[in-house]
Amino acid sequence: MIVEDLTTGPISGHFRRIAVPAAIGMLFSTLYNLVDTFFAGQIGTAAQAGLSIGYQALFLFVTLGFGLSSAMSALVGNARGAKDLPGARHLAAQGIGFAVIASISLVIAAHLAGPFLIQLVSDPGDYRAAAQDYYQTLILALPGFVMAYGGNGILQARGDTQSLQRALVVAFFVNIGLNPTLMYGIPGILPGLGVTGIALATAISQTGVAVFIMMRIFGRAMMQGLTRQDFRPVGVKYAAIASQAFPASLALLITFASGFLIQYALKFYGEGTVAAYGIAMRIEQLFLLPAIGITIALVPIAAQNYGAGHTHRVRKAFQLCCILVIIATACAFPVFWFFGGWATSFFSDDPAVIADGALFLRFEAVILPAYAIMFAINSVLQALKAAVWTLWIGIYRQAIGMALFIWLFTWVFDLGVFGVRLGMATAVVTGLALALVVFAQVTRRRLV
Numbered sequence: 001m002i003v004e005d006l007t008t009g010p011i012s013g014h015f016r017r018i019a020v021p022a023a024i025g026m027l028f029s030t031l032y033n034l035v036d037t038f039f040a041g042q043i044g045t046a047a048q049a050g051l052s053i054g055y056q057a058l059f060l061f062v063t064l065g066f067g068l069s070s071a072m073s074a075l076v077g078n079a080r081g082a083k084d085l086p087g088a089r090h091l092a093a094q095g096i097g098f099a100v101i102a103s104i105s106l107v108i109a110a111h112l113a114g115p116f117l118i119q120l121v122s123d124p125g126d127y128r129a130a131a132q133d134y135y136q137t138l139i140l141a142l143p144g145f146v147m148a149y150g151g152n153g154i155l156q157a158r159g160d161t162q163s164l165q166r167a168l169v170v171a172f173f174v175n176i177g178l179n180p181t182l183m184y185g186i187p188g189i190l191p192g193l194g195v196t197g198i199a200l201a202t203a204i205s206q207t208g209v210a211v212f213i214m215m216r217i218f219g220r221a222m223m224q225g226l227t228r229q230d231f232r233p234v235g236v237k238y239a240a241i242a243s244q245a246f247p248a249s250l251a252l253l254i255t256f257a258s259g260f261l262i263q264y265a266l267k268f269y270g271e272g273t274v275a276a277y278g279i280a281m282r283i284e285q286l287f288l289l290p291a292i293g294i295t296i297a298l299v300p301i302a303a304q305n306y307g308a309g310h311t312h313r314v315r316k317a318f319q320l321c322c323i324l325v326i327i328a329t330a331c332a333f334p335v336f337w338f339f340g341g342w343a344t345s346f347f348s349d350d351p352a353v354i355a356d357g358a359l360f361l362r363f364e365a366v367i368l369p370a371y372a373i374m375f376a377i378n379s380v381l382q383a384l385k386a387a388v389w390t391l392w393i394g395i396y397r398q399a400i401g402m403a404l405f406i407w408l409f410t411w412v413f414d415l416g417v418f419g420v421r422l423g424m425a426t427a428v429v430t431g432l433a434l435a436l437v438v439f440a441q442v443t444r445r446r447l448v
Contacts, residue, residue, distance in 0.1 A: 006159055006304040007081055011317050015297050015324070018161050023293025025165030028172040030285045032205075034347075035172070036198050037282055039179045041347050043130075047195050048348065049271040050130025052278025053263060054199070057117045057131070058138050061110045064102050065146035067249025068095065070382045071241050072153030074303045077383070080157060081307025092154045092217065093230040094237040098245075099150035101233075103143040110139050120264065127271045130195050137199035144206035151213040156300050161293075163216040164209075171205040178204060247391040248382060254391075254398040261399075265406050265420045273417055276356035279347045280340075283357075284364045287332035291325040291372035295379045302383035311447040318380050325372035336365035356417060363421045370432045377439045386442050393438060397431025 006014050033055075040051040072095045079088035118131045152164045181190070182197030193200065218226075266273045298321045305313040335343070344357030374397075378390045405426040409419030 005080075006077075006301045007308040007310055007313070011301065011313060011320060014159070014301050015294060015317075015320065018156075018159055018297035018300065019290075019293040021165040021293075022161035022296040023289050025161065025168045026289045026292050026296075027286070028165075028168040030282065030289060032168070032172045032175050033282050034286070035175055035179060036202070037279060037347050039183055039198055040195060043183075043194060044126075045275050045348065045350055045353065046126035046271055047130045048275040048278060049127040050132075050134055050195060051198065052274060052281075053118055053127070053131040054135035054138060054195075055278075056263065057114050057135050058110065058142065060117065061106045061142060062145045062149075064106060064245065064249045065099070065149035067245040067247075068099055068102065068146070068150035068241070069153035069156070070248045070299060070387070071095070071244035072150060073156040073299045074244055074382045074385065074387075075240060076154055076157035077300045077303030078307035078385070081304035088157070089226065090230055091237060091241075093226055094234060095150060095154060095241055096214075096217070097231045097233055098238060098241050099147050102150075103146045106146060107139060107142050110142055114139070123267060125271075127274070134195040134199045137196050138202060140200070140203035141206040144203070144208075144210040147210040148206065148213045151210070151217050154217055155213070156296070157303070159300055160216075161296065163213060167209040167212045170212075171209050174205045174208065175201050244382065244385065244387050247387040247389075248378075250391045250394070254394040261402055261406070262420065262424065265410060266417070269417050270352075272350055272352045273356050275348065275350075276344065276353045277360060279344055279353070280357045280360035280364070283340075283343050283361060284336075284368070287335065288329070288368065288371065290328035291368075291375065294321055294324050294328065295372070295375040297321075298376060298379040299383055302380050306383055306446075314380065314383070314447055315443070318376060321376045321379070322373060325376060326369050329368040329372045332368055333365045336361040336368075340365075359417065360421055363425050367425050367428045370428050374428075374432055374435050377435045380439065381442060384442060384446050386446070389438050389442060393431060393435045396434055397427050401427035401430055 036051060036055075037048060040047040072092070076088045076091050076095075079085075079091060114135050115132060118128065118135060148164070148167070155161070155163050178201035179198055182193050182200050183195075185192035185197075262277065263274060266277055298317055301317045302314045305311075305317065340361030341354050341358035343361065344354045348354060348357075374393070378393075381387060381389050402424065404423075406420055406423035409415045409423045409426075413419060415422060
């Protein structure tokens with residue numbers, strides 16, 4: 001059931017109806033990545049390490065799609081909350097045009113910059129070669145990612161998280177079939193493509209997701225009556241979209257860039273450690289899904305109510321969100337703390353990889369609630385049109401704090417891989433402290 005008006009009715013009910021489909025969609029997105037990791041493991045540890053690096057490189061460029069999703073959810077949500085349906089429709093059309101232009105620009109940038117990024121965080125050898133092969137084909141998936149997630153923001157603004165959920169479920173099963181087919185090939189018909197086949201499977205399935213999302217958008221009553229003029233770029237509207245999308249995108253970009261910083265620190269400990277980090281992060285994503293679904297739901301709920309002037313409902317939604325995400329992430333603690341090595345062993349039989357994966361996941365067991373609270377804060381800042389603060393929080397946590405504490409614990413105190421993980425955890429905890437201070441200041445001014 002899709003509830004377009006989120007300014008009335010129980011907030012808990014809105015969370016349930018929006019968050020559950022969002023979490024299910026993200027579940028299949030994460031399982032999708034785990035399937036890729038599994039099949040890369042059939043080739044070898046070098047392929048898994050290459051997959052981790054190549055995927056990280058591409059997502060530096062995909063971040064604009066996620067930022068655009070947040071922007072459209074907030075802007076269209078504000079317009080719907082104010083009952084300005086023509087304005088919401090025009091913003092949606094402008095957002096789609098923005099996404100098309102962004103997709104073309106990003107493909108060019110990714111093609112030029114990607115190889116350099118991969119060389120920066122890897123040493124010459126099999127896993128660098130695998131990363132380059134995987135990445136060059138994965139670029140084909142970039143327009144699909146940007147259009148799908150940018151378009152999904154328009155659907156989220158009206159409380160629709162079911163469309164992306166359905167698309168991602170189908171993409172997951174398509175990927176299961178395409179991965180082995182393209183990786184191993186079909187004798188006499190199709191040669192085996194190795195890690196390139198895994199990337200091509202992603203490009204095909206993700207393009208299908210984007211097509212489906214666009215069909216859902218243009219099938220909505222809100223979008224009826226559009227003309228070509230509505231899609232012609234309007235400077236004021238593009239500026240409004242950019243002012244919301246770019247800070248959120250840059251904040252997420254810094255998050256993924258910090259992954260490169262971590263990859264750089266880990267490369268000194270061998271390809272097994274790099275592979276373990278990639279596996280651990282995908283397992284972490286799986287257990288973060290309930291919290292991610294809940295914080296995704298917070299954006300349209302807070303945006304519509306802020307647009308309607310119901311500031312008390314925005315505060316109530318944030319408080320409920322924090323309670324729910326703390327409970328959700330606390331449930332992951334025993335799994336990460338006691339069974340991290342066992343979980344890692346599903347993706348690698350290398351004892352060193354399993355040991356490093358267990359170490360990474362023990363740290364995640366402790367700091368997972370901090371991640372979730374920061375996601376909630378970022379969702380409200382987006383809804384209040386204060387997305388620029390998510391950028392500054394991200395700059396501290398993912399750049400300044402991450403670099404400082406990793407350097408301190410690995411180079412000054414010489415704690416090795418343990419120091420890398422301790423530095424990451426310290427950056428997260430101090431970043432949360434900063435986010436809470438910023439959140440208090442912004443809401444004191446805007447939620448009166």
